[in-house]
Amino acid sequence: MTMPPLDIESLMLASHVTKVFSLIHHVAYALVASNMVIRRVSTNFTAVLNEPGTSVVGQRLNDVLWEFVGAEESLQAILNGKSPYLAFERVNRALPDGRNLYLDLSVTQLRDPELGEGLLLIVEDVTHAAELEQRMTQSRNELSLAKQELLQANEELQKLNRLKTLFLSMAVHDLRTPLTAVRAYGDLLLRVLPADIPENAREYIRIITAQASRMDWLIDGFLDLDQIEQGELKLHFVPSDFNKLVSEIADMMRYLVERRKQGFSLDLCNTPISIPLDVSRMQQVLYNLLNNAIKYTPGGGHIYVKTWIENGEAVLQVADTGMGMTESEQAGVFQLYYRTLSARENEIRGRGLGLFIVKVLVEAHRGRITLSSQEGVGSTFTVYLPLGEVPVEGMG
Amino acid sequence: MKVVQRKVCLLGDFAVGKTSLVRRFVEDRFDDKYLSTIGVKVSRKTLQRVDNTLNLMIWDLVGGNEFSRREIGYLVGATGALVVCDLTRLDTLDAVSQYSHQLRTVNPQSVLVFVGNKVDLTEQRVITDEQLQALSDSWNGSYLLTSAKTGEQVEFAFSQLAQKIEEILP
Numbered sequence: 001m002t003m004p005p006l007d008i009e010s011l012m013l014a015s016h017v018t019k020v021f022s023l024i025h026h027v028a029y030a031l032v033a034s035n036m037v038i039r040r041v042s043t044n045f046t047a048v049l050n051e052p053g054t055s056v057v058g059q060r061l062n063d064v065l066w067e068f069v070g071a072e073e074s075l076q077a078i079l080n081g082k083s084p085y086l087a088f089e090r091v092n093r094a095l096p097d098g099r100n101l102y103l104d105l106s107v108t109q110l111r112d113p114e115l116g117e118g119l120l121l122i123v124e125d126v127t128h129a130a131e132l133e134q135r136m137t138q139s140r141n142e143l144s145l146a147k148q149e150l151l152q153a154n155e156e157l158q159k160l161n162r163l164k165t166l167f168l169s170m171a172v173h174d175l176r177t178p179l180t181a182v183r184a185y186g187d188l189l190l191r192v193l194p195a196d197i198p199e200n201a202r203e204y205i206r207i208i209t210a211q212a213s214r215m216d217w218l219i220d221g222f223l224d225l226d227q228i229e230q231g232e233l234k235l236h237f238v239p240s241d242f243n244k245l246v247s248e249i250a251d252m253m254r255y256l257v258e259r260r261k262q263g264f265s266l267d268l269c270n271t272p273i274s275i276p277l278d279v280s281r282m283q284q285v286l287y288n289l290l291n292n293a294i295k296y297t298p299g300g301g302h303i304y305v306k307t308w309i310e311n312g313e314a315v316l317q318v319a320d321t322g323m324g325m326t327e328s329e330q331a332g333v334f335q336l337y338y339r340t341l342s343a344r345e346n347e348i349r350g351r352g353l354g355l356f357i358v359k360v361l362v363e364a365h366r367g368r369i370t371l372s373s374q375e376g377v378g379s380t381f382t383v384y385l386p387l388g389e390v391p392v393e394g395m396g
Numbered sequence: 397m398k399v400v401q402r403k404v405c406l407l408g409d410f411a412v413g414k415t416s417l418v419r420r421f422v423e424d425r426f427d428d429k430y431l432s433t434i435g436v437k438v439s440r441k442t443l444q445r446v447d448n449t450l451n452l453m454i455w456d457l458v459g460g461n462e463f464s465r466r467e468i469g470y471l472v473g474a475t476g477a478l479v480v481c482d483l484t485r486l487d488t489l490d491a492v493s494q495y496s497h498q499l500r501t502v503n504p505q506s507v508l509v510f511v512g513n514k515v516d517l518t519e520q521r522v523i524t525d526e527q528l529q530a531l532s533d534s535w536n537g538s539y540l541l542t543s544a545k546t547g548e549q550v551e552f553a554f555s556q557l558a559q560k561i562e563e564i565l566p
Contacts, residue, residue: 070403
Protein backbone atom coordinates (compact mmCIF):
# COMPACT_ATOMS: atom_id res chain seq x y z
CA MET A 1 0.00 0.00 0.00
CA THR A 2 1.38 3.41 -0.91
CA MET A 3 0.81 6.52 1.19
CA PRO A 4 -0.65 9.53 -0.58
CA PRO A 5 1.74 12.47 -0.91
CA LEU A 6 1.66 14.98 1.98
CA ASP A 7 -0.38 18.08 1.31
CA ILE A 8 1.99 20.60 2.87
CA GLU A 9 -0.23 23.54 2.09
CA SER A 10 -3.18 22.01 3.93
CA LEU A 11 -1.00 21.19 6.92
CA MET A 12 0.36 24.76 7.03
CA LEU A 13 -3.18 26.08 6.87
CA ALA A 14 -4.33 23.78 9.70
CA SER A 15 -1.39 24.88 11.83
CA HIS A 16 -2.23 28.54 11.18
CA VAL A 17 -5.91 28.02 12.03
CA THR A 18 -4.91 26.34 15.32
CA LYS A 19 -2.70 29.31 16.22
CA VAL A 20 -5.44 31.85 15.45
CA PHE A 21 -7.98 29.77 17.36
CA SER A 22 -5.64 29.64 20.36
CA LEU A 23 -5.14 33.38 20.29
CA ILE A 24 -8.84 34.19 20.03
CA HIS A 25 -9.93 31.73 22.68
CA HIS A 26 -6.87 32.04 24.93
CA VAL A 27 -6.28 28.33 24.76
CA ALA A 28 -2.94 26.74 25.57
CA TYR A 29 -1.80 23.17 25.80
CA ALA A 30 0.87 21.01 27.38
CA LEU A 31 2.06 17.50 26.69
CA VAL A 32 2.59 15.49 29.87
CA ALA A 33 4.63 12.29 29.89
CA SER A 34 3.34 9.18 31.58
CA ASN A 35 5.63 9.97 34.56
CA MET A 36 3.58 13.21 34.96
CA VAL A 37 6.44 15.48 33.87
CA ILE A 38 5.56 18.26 31.44
CA ARG A 39 7.34 17.58 28.16
CA ARG A 40 6.24 20.31 25.83
CA VAL A 41 3.95 23.36 25.99
CA SER A 42 2.45 25.78 23.50
CA THR A 43 4.22 29.11 23.31
CA ASN A 44 1.36 30.90 25.06
CA PHE A 45 1.09 28.38 27.92
CA THR A 46 2.60 30.50 30.71
CA ALA A 47 0.92 33.61 29.35
CA VAL A 48 -2.50 31.96 29.66
CA LEU A 49 -1.59 30.90 33.21
CA ASN A 50 -0.60 34.52 33.77
CA GLU A 51 2.90 33.45 34.77
CA PRO A 52 4.93 34.72 31.81
CA GLY A 53 8.62 34.04 31.83
CA THR A 54 8.43 30.93 34.00
CA SER A 55 9.76 27.68 32.66
CA VAL A 56 7.49 24.72 33.15
CA VAL A 57 8.96 22.10 30.83
CA GLY A 58 10.61 19.36 32.87
CA GLN A 59 8.54 20.09 35.97
CA ARG A 60 5.96 17.77 37.43
CA LEU A 61 2.38 18.62 36.54
CA ASN A 62 1.42 18.75 40.24
CA ASP A 63 4.05 21.37 40.95
CA VAL A 64 2.87 23.64 38.16
CA LEU A 65 -0.85 23.16 38.66
CA TRP A 66 -1.77 22.37 42.29
CA GLU A 67 -5.22 21.40 41.12
CA PHE A 68 -3.79 17.99 40.12
CA VAL A 69 -2.59 17.11 43.62
CA GLY A 70 -4.83 14.25 44.72
CA ALA A 71 -5.83 13.53 41.13
CA GLU A 72 -3.02 11.01 40.52
CA GLU A 73 -5.38 8.03 40.30
CA SER A 74 -7.68 9.82 37.88
CA LEU A 75 -4.73 10.77 35.64
CA GLN A 76 -3.47 7.21 35.73
CA ALA A 77 -6.92 5.98 34.69
CA ILE A 78 -6.79 8.29 31.64
CA LEU A 79 -3.32 7.03 30.76
CA ASN A 80 -4.59 3.46 30.94
CA GLY A 81 -7.58 4.27 28.80
CA LYS A 82 -9.98 3.50 31.68
CA SER A 83 -11.29 7.04 31.85
CA PRO A 84 -11.79 9.39 28.88
CA TYR A 85 -10.87 12.71 30.49
CA LEU A 86 -10.55 14.82 33.64
CA ALA A 87 -11.81 18.39 33.76
CA PHE A 88 -11.63 21.19 36.28
CA GLU A 89 -13.81 24.14 35.33
CA ARG A 90 -13.67 27.71 36.61
CA VAL A 91 -10.35 27.34 38.39
CA ASN A 92 -9.67 30.69 40.11
CA ARG A 93 -6.29 32.41 40.01
CA ALA A 94 -5.87 35.71 41.82
CA LEU A 95 -4.38 38.47 39.66
CA PRO A 96 -2.14 41.18 41.15
CA ASP A 97 -4.86 43.81 40.52
CA GLY A 98 -7.30 41.92 42.78
CA ARG A 99 -9.35 40.44 39.94
CA ASN A 100 -9.58 36.74 39.29
CA LEU A 101 -8.37 34.77 36.30
CA TYR A 102 -10.64 31.83 35.56
CA LEU A 103 -9.32 28.77 33.76
CA ASP A 104 -10.88 25.57 32.48
CA LEU A 105 -8.44 22.66 32.63
CA SER A 106 -8.98 19.38 30.82
CA VAL A 107 -6.79 16.35 30.40
CA THR A 108 -7.17 13.60 27.79
CA GLN A 109 -5.09 10.68 26.64
CA LEU A 110 -2.41 11.31 24.03
CA ARG A 111 -1.23 8.44 21.89
CA ASP A 112 0.70 9.59 18.83
CA PRO A 113 3.48 7.83 16.88
CA GLU A 114 5.55 11.02 16.81
CA LEU A 115 4.60 12.70 20.09
CA GLY A 116 4.53 9.48 22.05
CA GLU A 117 2.20 8.42 24.85
CA GLY A 118 1.07 10.59 27.65
CA LEU A 119 -1.52 13.20 28.47
CA LEU A 120 -2.69 16.29 26.65
CA LEU A 121 -3.55 19.15 28.99
CA ILE A 122 -5.67 21.93 27.55
CA VAL A 123 -5.92 25.21 29.45
CA GLU A 124 -8.56 27.74 28.41
CA ASP A 125 -8.89 31.23 29.83
CA VAL A 126 -12.63 31.65 30.44
CA THR A 127 -12.41 34.78 32.58
CA HIS A 128 -14.90 36.81 30.58
CA ALA A 129 -17.74 34.24 30.78
CA ALA A 130 -16.86 33.34 34.37
CA GLU A 131 -17.01 36.96 35.49
CA LEU A 132 -20.59 37.17 34.19
CA GLU A 133 -21.38 33.90 35.93
CA GLN A 134 -19.83 35.24 39.15
CA ARG A 135 -21.93 38.41 39.02
CA MET A 136 -25.09 36.37 38.56
CA THR A 137 -24.21 34.08 41.44
CA GLN A 138 -23.32 37.07 43.60
CA SER A 139 -26.69 38.74 42.92
CA ARG A 140 -28.60 35.54 43.59
CA ASN A 141 -26.75 34.91 46.85
CA GLU A 142 -27.17 38.49 48.02
CA LEU A 143 -30.89 38.31 47.28
CA SER A 144 -31.14 35.07 49.17
CA LEU A 145 -29.32 36.56 52.16
CA ALA A 146 -31.56 39.64 52.10
CA LYS A 147 -34.62 37.38 52.02
CA GLN A 148 -33.34 35.40 55.00
CA GLU A 149 -32.68 38.63 56.92
CA LEU A 150 -36.19 39.86 56.16
CA LEU A 151 -37.71 36.58 57.33
CA GLN A 152 -35.69 36.77 60.52
CA ALA A 153 -36.72 40.39 61.11
CA ASN A 154 -40.32 39.43 60.51
CA GLU A 155 -40.12 36.64 63.07
CA GLU A 156 -38.62 39.06 65.60
CA LEU A 157 -41.41 41.54 64.95
CA GLN A 158 -44.04 38.87 65.40
CA LYS A 159 -42.46 37.88 68.69
CA LEU A 160 -42.50 41.52 69.82
CA ASN A 161 -46.09 41.85 68.70
CA ARG A 162 -47.12 38.85 70.77
CA LEU A 163 -45.31 40.35 73.76
CA LYS A 164 -47.08 43.65 73.20
CA THR A 165 -50.46 41.92 73.10
CA LEU A 166 -49.67 40.08 76.30
CA PHE A 167 -48.55 43.29 77.99
CA LEU A 168 -51.64 45.10 76.75
CA SER A 169 -54.06 42.50 78.06
CA MET A 170 -52.30 42.52 81.43
CA ALA A 171 -52.31 46.33 81.57
CA VAL A 172 -55.98 46.47 80.55
CA HIS A 173 -56.92 44.03 83.24
CA ASP A 174 -55.00 45.97 85.89
CA LEU A 175 -56.46 49.32 84.77
CA ARG A 176 -60.03 48.11 84.42
CA THR A 177 -60.38 46.89 88.00
CA PRO A 178 -59.87 50.27 89.74
CA LEU A 179 -61.79 52.09 86.98
CA THR A 180 -64.82 49.89 87.50
CA ALA A 181 -64.67 50.69 91.20
CA VAL A 182 -64.45 54.45 90.51
CA ARG A 183 -67.49 54.32 88.23
CA ALA A 184 -69.51 52.10 90.53
CA TYR A 185 -68.86 54.23 93.60
CA GLY A 186 -69.54 57.41 91.59
CA ASP A 187 -72.95 56.07 90.53
CA LEU A 188 -73.63 54.94 94.09
CA LEU A 189 -72.73 58.35 95.48
CA LEU A 190 -75.09 60.08 93.04
CA ARG A 191 -77.89 57.83 94.20
CA VAL A 192 -77.31 58.03 97.94
CA LEU A 193 -76.30 61.67 98.35
CA PRO A 194 -78.87 63.75 100.19
CA ALA A 195 -80.91 66.05 97.98
CA ASP A 196 -79.68 69.20 99.71
CA ILE A 197 -75.99 68.94 98.80
CA PRO A 198 -74.68 71.76 96.59
CA GLU A 199 -75.41 71.15 92.89
CA ASN A 200 -71.75 71.67 91.89
CA ALA A 201 -70.74 68.75 94.16
CA ARG A 202 -73.17 66.52 92.29
CA GLU A 203 -71.73 67.82 88.99
CA TYR A 204 -68.19 66.99 90.13
CA ILE A 205 -69.21 63.42 90.81
CA ARG A 206 -70.78 63.20 87.34
CA ILE A 207 -67.53 64.44 85.85
CA ILE A 208 -65.57 61.80 87.78
CA THR A 209 -67.80 58.99 86.49
CA ALA A 210 -67.81 60.43 82.95
CA GLN A 211 -64.00 60.62 82.96
CA ALA A 212 -63.81 57.05 84.23
CA SER A 213 -66.01 56.03 81.27
CA ARG A 214 -63.77 57.97 78.88
CA MET A 215 -60.76 56.16 80.21
CA ASP A 216 -62.60 52.90 79.70
CA TRP A 217 -63.13 53.79 76.02
CA LEU A 218 -59.50 54.76 75.64
CA ILE A 219 -58.61 51.30 76.87
CA ASP A 220 -61.18 49.84 74.47
CA GLY A 221 -59.44 51.77 71.69
CA PHE A 222 -56.13 50.10 72.44
CA LEU A 223 -57.79 46.69 72.63
CA ASP A 224 -59.63 47.28 69.37
CA LEU A 225 -56.44 48.34 67.62
CA ASP A 226 -54.67 45.25 68.86
CA GLN A 227 -57.53 43.00 67.74
CA ILE A 228 -57.61 44.73 64.34
CA GLU A 229 -53.84 44.20 63.96
CA GLN A 230 -54.22 40.53 64.90
CA GLY A 231 -57.21 40.15 62.57
CA GLU A 232 -59.25 39.05 65.58
CA LEU A 233 -61.83 41.82 65.89
CA LYS A 234 -65.14 40.21 66.82
CA LEU A 235 -68.41 42.09 67.12
CA HIS A 236 -71.41 41.17 69.19
CA PHE A 237 -74.52 42.65 67.53
CA VAL A 238 -77.73 43.38 69.40
CA PRO A 239 -80.76 45.41 68.27
CA SER A 240 -80.09 48.90 69.65
CA ASP A 241 -81.61 52.36 69.86
CA PHE A 242 -79.11 54.44 67.91
CA ASN A 243 -80.56 57.80 69.01
CA LYS A 244 -80.29 56.82 72.65
CA LEU A 245 -76.69 55.78 72.22
CA VAL A 246 -75.77 59.06 70.49
CA SER A 247 -77.59 61.03 73.16
CA GLU A 248 -75.78 59.26 76.01
CA ILE A 249 -72.35 59.87 74.52
CA ALA A 250 -73.23 63.49 73.70
CA ASP A 251 -74.28 64.04 77.32
CA MET A 252 -71.10 62.50 78.55
CA MET A 253 -68.97 64.77 76.34
CA ARG A 254 -70.94 67.91 77.03
CA TYR A 255 -68.85 68.98 79.98
CA LEU A 256 -65.74 69.00 77.71
CA VAL A 257 -67.58 71.24 75.25
CA GLU A 258 -68.51 73.59 78.04
CA ARG A 259 -64.99 73.63 79.40
CA ARG A 260 -63.71 74.70 75.99
CA LYS A 261 -66.50 77.25 75.66
CA GLN A 262 -67.79 75.69 72.46
CA GLY A 263 -71.37 75.65 71.22
CA PHE A 264 -73.10 72.26 70.92
CA SER A 265 -76.20 71.25 68.94
CA LEU A 266 -77.80 67.83 69.09
CA ASP A 267 -80.47 67.17 66.48
CA LEU A 268 -81.79 63.61 66.75
CA CYS A 269 -84.13 61.96 64.27
CA ASN A 270 -87.80 62.22 65.38
CA THR A 271 -88.48 58.54 64.78
CA PRO A 272 -86.53 55.92 66.77
CA ILE A 273 -83.63 54.32 64.89
CA SER A 274 -83.39 50.65 65.77
CA ILE A 275 -80.32 49.00 64.26
CA PRO A 276 -78.10 46.05 65.08
CA LEU A 277 -74.98 47.34 66.80
CA ASP A 278 -72.10 46.17 68.89
CA VAL A 279 -72.90 48.74 71.56
CA SER A 280 -69.46 49.17 73.13
CA ARG A 281 -67.82 49.40 69.67
CA MET A 282 -70.35 51.98 68.48
CA GLN A 283 -69.80 53.94 71.69
CA GLN A 284 -66.14 53.91 70.73
CA VAL A 285 -67.00 55.29 67.26
CA LEU A 286 -69.18 58.06 68.69
CA TYR A 287 -66.66 58.92 71.38
CA ASN A 288 -63.78 59.18 68.90
CA LEU A 289 -65.75 61.35 66.43
CA LEU A 290 -67.01 63.71 69.12
CA ASN A 291 -63.70 63.84 70.92
CA ASN A 292 -61.94 64.77 67.64
CA ALA A 293 -64.51 67.46 66.85
CA ILE A 294 -64.00 69.00 70.30
CA LYS A 295 -60.21 68.71 70.16
CA TYR A 296 -59.79 70.31 66.73
CA THR A 297 -62.31 73.12 67.23
CA PRO A 298 -61.06 76.24 68.98
CA GLY A 299 -62.96 77.91 71.84
CA GLY A 300 -66.01 79.76 70.55
CA GLY A 301 -66.49 77.21 67.76
CA HIS A 302 -69.49 74.95 67.38
CA ILE A 303 -70.11 71.18 67.28
CA TYR A 304 -73.17 69.78 65.48
CA VAL A 305 -74.41 66.24 65.98
CA LYS A 306 -77.32 65.03 63.90
CA THR A 307 -79.02 61.72 63.09
CA TRP A 308 -81.60 60.84 60.42
CA ILE A 309 -82.74 57.98 58.19
CA GLU A 310 -82.03 58.03 54.48
CA ASN A 311 -82.35 55.32 51.79
CA GLY A 312 -82.64 52.48 54.30
CA GLU A 313 -79.64 53.67 56.29
CA ALA A 314 -79.19 55.33 59.64
CA VAL A 315 -77.05 58.42 59.22
CA LEU A 316 -74.96 60.17 61.85
CA GLN A 317 -73.26 63.45 61.17
CA VAL A 318 -70.66 65.07 63.39
CA ALA A 319 -69.68 68.50 62.12
CA ASP A 320 -67.47 71.21 63.57
CA THR A 321 -66.29 74.70 62.82
CA GLY A 322 -62.70 73.72 63.62
CA MET A 323 -59.40 74.00 61.79
CA GLY A 324 -60.45 71.72 58.91
CA MET A 325 -58.08 69.84 56.60
CA THR A 326 -56.38 70.20 53.25
CA GLU A 327 -57.28 67.75 50.48
CA SER A 328 -54.13 65.73 50.96
CA GLU A 329 -54.73 65.53 54.71
CA GLN A 330 -58.27 64.30 54.08
CA ALA A 331 -56.83 61.52 51.93
CA GLY A 332 -54.66 60.24 54.78
CA VAL A 333 -56.82 60.91 57.80
CA PHE A 334 -58.21 57.35 58.11
CA GLN A 335 -54.76 55.78 57.96
CA LEU A 336 -53.17 54.32 61.07
CA TYR A 337 -50.85 56.74 62.93
CA TYR A 338 -51.66 59.56 60.50
CA ARG A 339 -51.62 63.05 61.99
CA THR A 340 -52.26 66.29 60.14
CA LEU A 341 -49.58 68.94 59.94
CA SER A 342 -51.76 71.49 61.75
CA ALA A 343 -52.42 68.98 64.57
CA ARG A 344 -48.71 68.50 65.02
CA GLU A 345 -47.93 72.21 64.72
CA ASN A 346 -50.61 73.12 67.26
CA GLU A 347 -49.35 70.37 69.56
CA ILE A 348 -52.77 68.78 69.84
CA ARG A 349 -52.34 65.49 71.67
CA GLY A 350 -53.06 62.31 69.76
CA ARG A 351 -51.45 59.27 68.15
CA GLY A 352 -53.39 58.96 64.93
CA LEU A 353 -55.40 55.95 66.11
CA GLY A 354 -58.92 57.34 66.55
CA LEU A 355 -60.16 57.76 62.99
CA PHE A 356 -58.47 54.56 61.85
CA ILE A 357 -60.37 52.65 64.54
CA VAL A 358 -63.59 54.52 63.67
CA LYS A 359 -63.37 53.51 60.01
CA VAL A 360 -62.61 49.87 60.81
CA LEU A 361 -65.44 49.65 63.35
CA VAL A 362 -67.96 51.36 61.04
CA GLU A 363 -67.03 49.00 58.22
CA ALA A 364 -67.29 46.07 60.64
CA HIS A 365 -70.89 47.23 61.12
CA ARG A 366 -71.26 46.96 57.29
CA GLY A 367 -71.36 50.74 57.17
CA ARG A 368 -69.22 53.48 55.65
CA ILE A 369 -67.85 56.85 56.67
CA THR A 370 -67.30 59.95 54.56
CA LEU A 371 -65.51 63.20 55.24
CA SER A 372 -65.88 66.66 53.82
CA SER A 373 -63.60 69.37 55.09
CA GLN A 374 -62.23 72.76 54.29
CA GLU A 375 -59.12 74.19 55.84
CA GLY A 376 -59.97 76.93 58.32
CA VAL A 377 -63.72 76.29 58.00
CA GLY A 378 -64.34 72.91 59.60
CA SER A 379 -64.94 69.21 59.04
CA THR A 380 -68.00 67.00 58.67
CA PHE A 381 -67.87 63.23 59.25
CA THR A 382 -70.92 61.27 58.09
CA VAL A 383 -71.49 57.65 59.13
CA TYR A 384 -73.97 55.47 57.23
CA LEU A 385 -75.18 52.28 58.93
CA PRO A 386 -77.57 49.79 57.32
CA LEU A 387 -80.95 49.31 58.94
CA GLY A 388 -82.07 45.71 59.12
CA GLU A 389 -81.45 42.34 60.65
CA VAL A 390 -78.76 41.49 63.15
CA PRO A 391 -75.86 40.19 61.09
CA VAL A 392 -74.08 36.96 61.87
CA GLU A 393 -71.48 37.62 64.53
CA GLY A 394 -67.94 37.42 63.42
CA MET A 395 -64.78 39.06 62.45
CA GLY A 396 -64.76 42.70 61.61
CA MET B 397 12.72 15.99 55.41
CA LYS B 398 9.92 14.24 53.63
CA VAL B 399 7.41 16.49 51.86
CA VAL B 400 3.83 15.27 51.84
CA GLN B 401 1.02 16.84 49.82
CA ARG B 402 -2.61 16.47 50.89
CA LYS B 403 -5.75 17.75 49.25
CA VAL B 404 -8.38 19.14 51.62
CA CYS B 405 -11.64 20.96 50.89
CA LEU B 406 -13.66 23.76 52.35
CA LEU B 407 -17.33 22.84 52.15
CA GLY B 408 -20.47 24.65 53.24
CA ASP B 409 -23.38 26.77 52.14
CA PHE B 410 -22.81 30.08 50.35
CA ALA B 411 -21.64 33.06 52.41
CA VAL B 412 -20.66 31.02 55.47
CA GLY B 413 -17.10 32.34 55.18
CA LYS B 414 -15.17 29.54 53.48
CA THR B 415 -13.06 31.88 51.34
CA SER B 416 -12.46 34.14 54.34
CA LEU B 417 -11.23 31.20 56.43
CA VAL B 418 -8.76 30.19 53.70
CA ARG B 419 -7.62 33.78 53.26
CA ARG B 420 -7.10 34.18 57.00
CA PHE B 421 -5.16 30.90 57.20
CA VAL B 422 -3.02 31.33 54.08
CA GLU B 423 -2.58 35.11 53.89
CA ASP B 424 -3.51 36.13 57.45
CA ARG B 425 -5.90 38.83 56.29
CA PHE B 426 -9.62 39.46 56.23
CA ASP B 427 -11.85 41.35 53.82
CA ASP B 428 -15.35 42.27 55.01
CA LYS B 429 -16.70 42.47 51.46
CA TYR B 430 -18.69 39.40 50.43
CA LEU B 431 -17.64 38.03 47.04
CA SER B 432 -19.32 34.81 45.88
CA THR B 433 -16.91 32.11 44.77
CA ILE B 434 -17.61 30.26 41.56
CA GLY B 435 -15.76 27.09 40.57
CA VAL B 436 -12.75 26.40 42.72
CA LYS B 437 -9.73 28.17 44.10
CA VAL B 438 -6.80 26.07 45.22
CA SER B 439 -4.40 27.55 47.77
CA ARG B 440 -1.31 26.02 49.29
CA LYS B 441 -0.14 26.25 52.87
CA THR B 442 2.97 24.53 54.12
CA LEU B 443 2.90 23.17 57.65
CA GLN B 444 6.04 21.99 59.43
CA ARG B 445 5.18 18.77 61.19
CA VAL B 446 7.35 16.66 63.51
CA ASP B 447 8.30 14.09 60.88
CA ASN B 448 7.68 15.89 57.63
CA THR B 449 6.69 18.98 55.74
CA LEU B 450 3.03 18.95 54.92
CA ASN B 451 1.73 20.87 51.92
CA LEU B 452 -1.99 21.35 52.35
CA MET B 453 -3.70 21.95 49.02
CA ILE B 454 -6.84 23.72 50.11
CA TRP B 455 -9.77 23.58 47.69
CA ASP B 456 -12.17 26.42 48.31
CA LEU B 457 -15.33 25.29 46.55
CA VAL B 458 -18.49 27.10 45.61
CA GLY B 459 -21.39 26.64 48.06
CA GLY B 460 -25.17 26.68 47.89
CA ASN B 461 -27.18 25.91 44.77
CA GLU B 462 -24.10 26.24 42.59
CA PHE B 463 -22.56 23.12 44.17
CA SER B 464 -23.36 20.64 41.42
CA ARG B 465 -22.19 17.37 39.95
CA ARG B 466 -19.14 19.23 38.65
CA GLU B 467 -18.14 20.21 42.18
CA ILE B 468 -18.78 16.71 43.52
CA GLY B 469 -16.16 15.56 41.01
CA TYR B 470 -13.73 17.99 42.61
CA LEU B 471 -13.96 16.04 45.86
CA VAL B 472 -12.03 13.13 44.32
CA GLY B 473 -8.70 12.72 46.12
CA ALA B 474 -9.66 14.91 49.08
CA THR B 475 -8.41 13.44 52.32
CA GLY B 476 -10.49 15.68 54.53
CA ALA B 477 -12.58 18.81 54.78
CA LEU B 478 -13.54 21.67 56.99
CA VAL B 479 -17.33 21.68 56.73
CA VAL B 480 -18.43 25.19 57.59
CA CYS B 481 -21.69 26.68 58.82
CA ASP B 482 -22.52 30.26 59.70
CA LEU B 483 -23.46 30.43 63.39
CA THR B 484 -25.93 33.22 62.60
CA ARG B 485 -27.91 31.22 59.97
CA LEU B 486 -29.64 28.05 61.11
CA ASP B 487 -30.25 26.73 57.58
CA THR B 488 -26.50 26.51 56.98
CA LEU B 489 -26.35 23.75 59.62
CA ASP B 490 -28.69 21.57 57.53
CA ALA B 491 -26.43 22.04 54.53
CA VAL B 492 -23.44 20.76 56.53
CA SER B 493 -24.88 17.24 56.60
CA GLN B 494 -25.45 17.25 52.85
CA TYR B 495 -21.86 18.26 52.12
CA SER B 496 -20.52 15.71 54.61
CA HIS B 497 -22.57 13.00 52.94
CA GLN B 498 -21.25 13.98 49.51
CA LEU B 499 -17.63 13.92 50.63
CA ARG B 500 -17.97 10.60 52.46
CA THR B 501 -19.68 9.09 49.39
CA VAL B 502 -16.66 9.99 47.25
CA ASN B 503 -14.03 9.34 49.94
CA PRO B 504 -15.37 7.12 52.74
CA GLN B 505 -12.23 7.52 54.87
CA SER B 506 -12.06 11.29 54.64
CA VAL B 507 -11.68 13.34 57.82
CA LEU B 508 -14.40 15.81 58.76
CA VAL B 509 -13.86 18.81 61.01
CA PHE B 510 -17.00 20.89 61.51
CA VAL B 511 -16.60 24.62 61.83
CA GLY B 512 -19.11 27.11 63.21
CA ASN B 513 -17.84 30.35 61.73
CA LYS B 514 -18.59 34.01 62.61
CA VAL B 515 -18.37 33.34 66.35
CA ASP B 516 -17.56 37.02 66.80
CA LEU B 517 -21.20 37.86 65.98
CA THR B 518 -22.35 36.79 69.44
CA GLU B 519 -25.62 38.74 69.37
CA GLN B 520 -26.82 37.13 66.14
CA ARG B 521 -25.75 33.58 66.96
CA VAL B 522 -28.54 31.01 66.51
CA ILE B 523 -26.65 27.70 66.22
CA THR B 524 -25.81 26.20 69.60
CA ASP B 525 -22.86 24.12 70.76
CA GLU B 526 -25.27 21.26 71.46
CA GLN B 527 -26.40 21.24 67.83
CA LEU B 528 -22.81 21.22 66.58
CA GLN B 529 -21.86 18.50 69.04
CA ALA B 530 -24.76 16.31 67.90
CA LEU B 531 -23.81 16.88 64.27
CA SER B 532 -20.14 16.06 64.73
CA ASP B 533 -21.01 12.97 66.81
CA SER B 534 -23.24 11.67 64.04
CA TRP B 535 -20.38 11.98 61.53
CA ASN B 536 -17.65 10.82 63.89
CA GLY B 537 -15.98 14.19 63.55
CA SER B 538 -15.23 17.13 65.79
CA TYR B 539 -16.29 20.76 65.82
CA LEU B 540 -14.74 24.15 66.43
CA LEU B 541 -15.95 27.71 66.63
CA THR B 542 -13.99 30.16 64.49
CA SER B 543 -13.96 33.73 63.34
CA ALA B 544 -12.24 34.51 60.06
CA LYS B 545 -12.66 38.15 61.00
CA THR B 546 -10.70 38.02 64.26
CA GLY B 547 -8.68 34.94 63.37
CA GLU B 548 -10.00 33.04 66.40
CA GLN B 549 -9.30 29.28 66.14
CA VAL B 550 -8.72 29.45 62.35
CA GLU B 551 -5.18 28.15 62.45
CA PHE B 552 -6.20 25.51 64.99
CA ALA B 553 -9.05 24.30 62.76
CA PHE B 554 -6.71 23.63 59.83
CA SER B 555 -4.07 22.22 62.13
CA GLN B 556 -6.57 19.81 63.67
CA LEU B 557 -7.67 18.73 60.20
CA ALA B 558 -4.03 18.10 59.22
CA GLN B 559 -3.40 16.14 62.41
CA LYS B 560 -6.42 13.90 61.91
CA ILE B 561 -5.40 13.27 58.31
CA GLU B 562 -1.92 12.29 59.47
CA GLU B 563 -3.49 9.85 61.90
CA ILE B 564 -5.22 7.95 59.10
CA LEU B 565 -2.56 8.54 56.41
CA PRO B 566 0.78 8.60 58.24
